[in-house]
Amino acid sequence: MIIDSSLLKEIVTTYGPSSREEKIRNLIANEIKEYVDEIKIDALGNLIAHKKGLGKKIMISSHMDQIGLMAIDIDEKGFIRFTNIGGIKPALLLGQRVRFENGTIGVVYSEKLEEDNKIKVDNLYIDIGTNGREETLNKVKIGDICIFQNEFLESDKVIISPYLDDRIGCYILIETIKNVMKNSNDLYFVFSVQEEVGMRGAKTAAFSIEPDIGLAVDVTSTFDTPKSEKLNVKLFNGAAIKAMDYSLIAHKDIKDALIELAEAKGIKYQIEVLEHGGTDAGAIHMSKSGVKTGAISIPCRYIHSQSEMVSKDDIIMCLELLKAYVE
Amino acid sequence: MLLEILTQANGVSGNEKEVRDIIYREVEKYADEIKIDKIGNLIVHKKGTKKSNKKVLFAAHMDEVGLIVTDIDEQGFIKFTTVGGIDKRILVSKTVNIGNKRVPGVIGAKPIHLQKNDERDNTIPLSDLYIDIGVDNRNEAEQLIEIGDYIAFNTKYEEFGDGYIKAKALDDRVGCSILIDLIKDDHIEYDFYAAFTVMEEVGLVGAGPAAYSVKPDISVILEGTVCYEMPELDSHLIPTQLGQGPAISLIDRHSLYDYELREKAIATAKRYNIPYQYRKTSSGGNDAGEIQVSRSGSKTLALSLATRYIHSTASMINKDDYYNTILLIKHLMPILCEGEENDNRF
Amino acid sequence: MDIKEALITLTNACGVSGQEYNLNEVIIDMFKDYVDSTEIDSLGNVIFCKKGTNNDDFKIMLAAHMDEIGLMVTRIEDNGFLRFTEVGGVDPRTIVGQEVLVHGSKVIPGIIGTKPPHMMDKDEQEKSLKIKDMIIDTGYRKQELIKYIHVGDFISIKRETIPLANERISGKSMDDRVGVAVLYDLAKRLSGFKHYPDVYMVCTVQEEVTMSGGTTSAYSINPNIGIAIDVGFGHTPELNKSETLMMGKGPGITLGGNVDNNLRKRLIEIAKEYNTPYQHSVEPGPTGTDGCAIQITKEGIPTLVISVPLRYMHTSVELVDLKDIRFTSILLSNFIKSIKKNDNSFTEEKLCY
Structure with a gap:
């Protein structure tokens, strides 16, 4: 199996912050429409693709939304003040280049501060290179959301780019949709919205689908960098099978089935325990009368920065594990 | 003004009956269906002469922040805790009404003369505060009140200044009042639902069940929202301002408001020359948080009145904001109700 | 098995949130003679049902969480x-x-x-x-x-449960196996008489982490009344009396937004009628129990929260008084007995609470 870099690059670089997922949704829908039986878009904007089968009803969810910055105020000189959409460390924003939906580019910088290490979102602004409020308003309205200006880099071993969280999951779902055998299970692939602000899309999608089994495919933090916490997941160590995070304790049946499958097929895997953070799986398992839920995670360094890093081998292991599981 | 009756009524979260009864009486004659659900929400269906393509729900919460009795001591002093998000520093030296019989009481404090220096510098912790109702012992107190009685602030409704209103509980009686006005308005031709919800202030409790039973396509939340406009503040740190028209929400802790609905609201405001502003802060939250993710989800819009000194004993709104919010909703109603065919299909 | 034996058995067993299935055998064994049906749902909640005499599907759900930290x-x-x-x-x-x-x-x-x-x-x-x-x-x-x-x-x-003086018992996971013990004692009491509602006794999973067990079991059962049986802070010298419950003086009946006030008053009337000791427990906001999850299920469910006094919560020496378990199950049993057909305060649309 090889990674389709041009498709992945397109998925990763397409605009779609939480609540404004339209562009990425259209891209994904076009990519998969010939391989699925039905595509639906619900009220919140989830893309739900159904590949019919006779077996268990399985919902597989990756979120297509990204973190971003929303313009909340424009001052007389034309500088834009913003609030964060999703979890962002203010310090990581300094000097960051950003892009709005209409292509307007800008840079984030900070007011003059006494102490640089106490930087808050309130102290930052976006400069889009205009001269005055009116000029800015021609390009950016209050409520518009910008994302990090993307640069997609790859080496023989890794991919470096913002928004691998969770476009890499979307890529894995798309490849699975395309390559899965004539399936025995009834598969619902969900490209969910608003995960970064509280797993809202997965909640409503799970309600309409009523799956027997839920599975989230998302990135997870690694603990192999200098002075990191004493947790288990490492880059290059294969697909991470979730045991627990803040939103979910994985159901024993699902976790054990994934481990057995990985062992049987010789797929490199590791077990994931995460102290913070959650995924769509957290929302899915609480739906209606309860759903047996687990998750496959892609190890990813520097999550929510402009330089997220994943391993190509890990991606392939996740792909193989997901494909084997749904088949 | 109806708002006077509504704000003089007490309805601390979990004890909304008095407010609900008033609303029930007000809307009874105008509603086509009216029900009180199992956890106390009041849900009204007003049928219109024109068919709505979209099921539209308007929501305002009935409850207000306040206090609750936790214990009565030997001398008859009353211990309490807060219900909803109250800044504990505002409680000292205020008057309150306890229970449905409205027993008056005062929250006292150690005289400043007797305070040590470090006491003066620190906030008085809640555990040191108590209410004095004028009795001498526990027995006397128990004749008047019991543990679990809700305590509301004792603040009179007054109109003052240049078109302003001062009252307690404007968050969110102002939303209730607007919603009642809409239900009473015979010029509104479209079918809609109104939910007066319980316990928003203690974690958006009522909204989810209300939305579960109404199953709306679109929801509009009417709120009293945070306003803070000190002169030294940079404009991006001012969440809303009085007198600038209804505040349209962008984002808060629980919701990212639907882009198209927001655009429709703004276009409508511009078209009819109604002033509007954005709610600029991302903190706080309202019933939209639960409504939007009920069942298979729905789209939400929040229109709020800027409310100064929110969650304190006396809050303040601007009357023009009130009327402009109603005006905007009336013009927006046909646009929301007619919707667009298949606007969600791929 | 008496209550003491039941509680010791329950607390000596292990079932950390997510691994509650370890307890299924012990629990099912205890309950099986006293209930009509037993079900384990997809998340692992153990749901016991004792049928009532009703013909209108009137259901009461009692939840105690079986998981431990x-x-x-x-x-x-x-x-x-x-x-x-x-x-x-x-x-x-x-x-x-x-x-x-x-x-x-x-x-x-x-x-x-x-x-x-x-x-x-x-x-x-x-x-x-x-x-x-x-x-x-x-x-x-x-x-x-x-x-x-x-x-x-x-x-x-690892902690072996030990009896102390005065019917007091200490061990790990009393939070909330003591609730399961209440359900067990209640099941035994209910087997002695006919009652109107179907009584669902649910040992829920994962209350200590996401409350997913309470959320999902309430969704499937959709009861007319929900009751969460959990633990409340027992009084110790460093805690305020107004925020705690006294040991051996009966369950804390929670009042506040999470609780249906009519039901609460009715429960208190019943406690008074039968002279069952009880205490007030004031919690204006979310109670942090399965009661929160049950209350907002579907179109909303009138809910009660009852707390067994417990000292040293979330330590391995949690301490409870067996008297409180008995008082709680007696109170619940009398409450269930009091529910009759066409009981207006339950079946009518509520206009007055």
């Missing part, structure tokens, strides 16, 4: 030490020096160790320990250990 393996160090994290709200200060059981493919005992005080400088000794400063020592080398233990395995606190 615990730990989970996060890493196996080269020298065989285990690193771990918490499952549910564990106070790190209470687990230093604690014996534990690591539930791998084999159950392996261990001790939670940390740097000895002799090696710490004065400042360090003043600070409370964090989980990241601790390890679990099983006495095995890594090569041996990895045959049985994996990252993601659950760890439970």
Whole structure:
């Protein structure tokens, strides 16, 4: 199996912050429409693709939304003040280049501060290179959301780019949709919205689908960098099978089935325990009368920065594990 | 003004009956269906002469922040805790009404003369505060009140200044009042639902069940929202301002408001020359948080009145904001109700 | 089995959130003679039902969570030490020096160790320990250990339950096995008479983490009345009387937004009628029990929250009084008995509470 870099690059670089997922949704829908039986878009904007089968009803969810910055105020000189959409460390924003939906580019910088290490979102602004409020308003309205200006880099071993969280999951779902055998299970692939602000899309999608089994495919933090916490997941160590995070304790049946499958097929895997953070799986398992839920995670360094890093081998292991599981 | 009756009524979260009864009486004659659900929400269906393509729900919460009795001591002093998000520093030296019989009481404090220096510098912790109702012992107190009685602030409704209103509980009686006005308005031709919800202030409790039973396509939340406009503040740190028209929400802790609905609201405001502003802060939250993710989800819009000194004993709104919010909703109603065919299909 | 024996059996068993299935056998064994049906749902909730005489599907759901707080393996160090994290709200200060059981493919005992005080400088000794400063020592080398233990395995606190004076009992996981013991005692009482509602007794999972068990079981049962039976802070010298419950003086009946006020008043009337001791427990906001989850299920469910007084919550020496268990199940049994056909306060649309 090889990674389709041009498709992945397109998925990763397409605009779609939480609540404004339209562009990425259209891209994904076009990519998969010939391989699925039905595509639906619900009220919140989830893309739900159904590949019919006779077996268990399985919902597989990756979120297509990204973190971003929303313009909340424009001052007389034309500088834009913003609030964060999703979890962002203010310090990581300094000097960051950003892009709005209409292509307007800008840079984030900070007011003059006494102490640089106490930087808050309130102290930052976006400069889009205009001269005055009116000029800015021609390009950016209050409520518009910008994302990090993307640069997609790859080496023989890794991919470096913002928004691998969770476009890499979307890529894995798309490849699975395309390559899965004539399936025995009834598969619902969900490209969910608003995960970064509280797993809202997965909640409503799970309600309409009523799956027997839920599975989230998302990135997870690694603990192999200098002075990191004493947790288990490492880059290059294969697909991470979730045991627990803040939103979910994985159901024993699902976790054990994934481990057995990985062992049987010789797929490199590791077990994931995460102290913070959650995924769509957290929302899915609480739906209606309860759903047996687990998750496959892609190890990813520097999550929510402009330089997220994943391993190509890990991606392939996740792909193989997901494909084997749904088949 | 109806708002006077509504704000003089007490309805601390979990004890909304008095407010609900008033609303029930007000809307009874105008509603086509009216029900009180199992956890106390009041849900009204007003049928219109024109068919709505979209099921539209308007929501305002009935409850207000306040206090609750936790214990009565030997001398008859009353211990309490807060219900909803109250800044504990505002409680000292205020008057309150306890229970449905409205027993008056005062929250006292150690005289400043007797305070040590470090006491003066620190906030008085809640555990040191108590209410004095004028009795001498526990027995006397128990004749008047019991543990679990809700305590509301004792603040009179007054109109003052240049078109302003001062009252307690404007968050969110102002939303209730607007919603009642809409239900009473015979010029509104479209079918809609109104939910007066319980316990928003203690974690958006009522909204989810209300939305579960109404199953709306679109929801509009009417709120009293945070306003803070000190002169030294940079404009991006001012969440809303009085007198600038209804505040349209962008984002808060629980919701990212639907882009198209927001655009429709703004276009409508511009078209009819109604002033509007954005709610600029991302903190706080309202019933939209639960409504939007009920069942298979729905789209939400929040229109709020800027409310100064929110969650304190006396809050303040601007009357023009009130009327402009109603005006905007009336013009927006046909646009929301007619919707667009298949606007969600791929 | 009497209550004491039941509670000892329940608390000596292990079922950390996510691993409650360990308890199924013990619990089902206890209840099976007193109920009409037993079901284990997809998340693992154990749902017992005792049918009533109704013909209108009137259902009452009583929930006690069977999970307990615990730990989970996060890493196996080269020298065989285990690193771990918490499952549910564990106070790190209470687990230093604690014996534990690591539930791998084999159950392996261990001790939670940390740097000895002799090696710490004065400042360090003043600070409370964090989980990241601790390890679990099983006495095995890594090569041996990895045959049985994996990252993601659950760890439970090892503690044998002990009876104290005055019908008081102390051990781990009293929160909320004491609730399960109440359900057990209630099941026994209910088997002695006919009652109107169908009574669903649910031992829920994962209350200590996400409350998913309460959420999903309430959704499937969709009861007319929901009752969460959990624990409340027992009074100890360092706590305010107004915020705590006295031991042995009956269950705390919660009042506040999470609770239906009509039902609460009715429960109190019944306590008074039968002279059952009870206490008030004021919680204006969310109670942090399954009651929160039940209340907002579907179109909303009128809910009660009842708390058994318990000292030293979330430690391994949680202490309860057997009298309180009895008072709680007597109160609930009388409450259930009082529900009759066409009972207006339950079946009518409520206009007056």
